[in-house]
Amino acid sequence: MCGMPQQPPVRSTSAPPARPDASMSLLTNVMDHSLDDGYAEAARRRREAGEGGLPRTLRAKLGLAAGLVLAALVVTVGAAQARVAAPVVAKEREELIDRIERETAAADELESDVDKLRDDVGARQREALRHIGGGRTDLMGMLSGAAEVHGPGVKLVVNDAKESDAGGDSDPRGTSGFSDTGRVRDRDMQRVVNGLWESGAEAVSINGQRLTALSAIRAAGDAILVDNRPLVPPYTVLAVGDGARLSSKFQNSADGLYLHALRENFGIRNTISVEDDVRLPAAPSVIVRTAEPITESAQPRTEKGTS
The missing domain is CATH 3.30.70.1880 (Protein of unknown function DUF881)
Known part of the structure; x- marks a missing residue:
């Protein structure tokens, strides 16, 4: 039998249909690659490091809010502590005032005692002058300063x-x-x-x-x-x-x-x-001193030493 010679398969040489936006290649490239590769790589690294996720403005607002909350907390705690410490401070102040008043009263009492003692000493001195001066008491008081x-x-x-x-x-x-x-x-x-x-x-x-x-x-x-x-x-x-x-x-x-x-x-x-x-006026204080003649028996004696 004579067979029919085999024919090589016929391949279709028809080209794929053209894209409708083929004439807009530049615009298409911009749309497909809206983010530069370098920026895209930096964004990817930030996401991997955990830095991404929230916009910077939002992060700033959240930080400010957190700071305000912390400040309010500190002020609240301080006010509470002040309210708690206020009675203690008031008590210490009252105790200090009472102590000052007691010490002032004690000082006034001591000053009064000093005045009384000074008057008593002056009276005793004038009495001593009268006893020593005899009929010349006024003269003794004037010369010594004990009398006005x-x-x-x-x-x-x-x-x-x-x-x-x-x-x-x-x-x-x-x-x-x-x-x-x-x-x-x-x-x-x-x-x-x-x-x-x-x-x-x-x-x-x-x-x-x-x-x-x-x-x-x-x-x-x-x-x-x-x-x-x-x-x-x-x-x-x-x-x-x-x-x-x-x-x-x-x-x-x-x-x-x-x-x-x-x-x-x-x-x-x-x-x-x-x-x-x-x-x-009279002198505030007068020291009364008396003098006595030195007798022969009261004179110091010198003793001869032996060698």
Whole structure:
């Protein structure tokens, strides 16, 4: 049998149908790849690291809300603690006030006791003076400062220079705690008081402080102390004695001329006037001392030693 020769299979050579958007290849590529590969890779990495999931704005709002909640919680807890601690603070304050009041009352009581004891000591001292002085009790009380005195005398007022605060660093009068030459010093008042005593004063006081034979005039910084009590200018010195004679003799004495030199050279102000009646208080405390003659038997004996 003659077979028919086999024919090779016929393959269709027809092309696939064209895409409708073939003419819009650029637009199609933009739509298929809307996110750049680099950005897409970065987004993928953030998602893998757990950083993605929420927009940045939303994360910021959530963080702010969390901060506000935390702040409100802290304020609430603080207010609660303050309410709890308020009674304790009030109690401690009341206890402190009560303690201050008790201590103040105790100090007032002690001060009252000191005044009573001072009065008692003064009375005992005056009694001792009367016992020792005999018929000269008034004279003893006046000279010792244990009794108030009044009578004719002089009034001497000593004050700093008007512009005493404008002094320089140099001090031609030396250093004794005062940097200003226009200030009255302790040694100035010492000379004034000693000059009045020497001129015949029977009793002297400075700013109401009665002076005795044991009184001390000292300086503490810029302050003048009389028997450890600070005084402030102007310094008013009262002296009991023959007014006219006392004033004249003092002004012509070395101490009166010294006071005049202070006024001329440093502007220290001072005035003196004769008074018909000046009153001096008693000294706050007087030390009563007695002296006895030394007898021959009371004298110390010297013994010869042996070698």
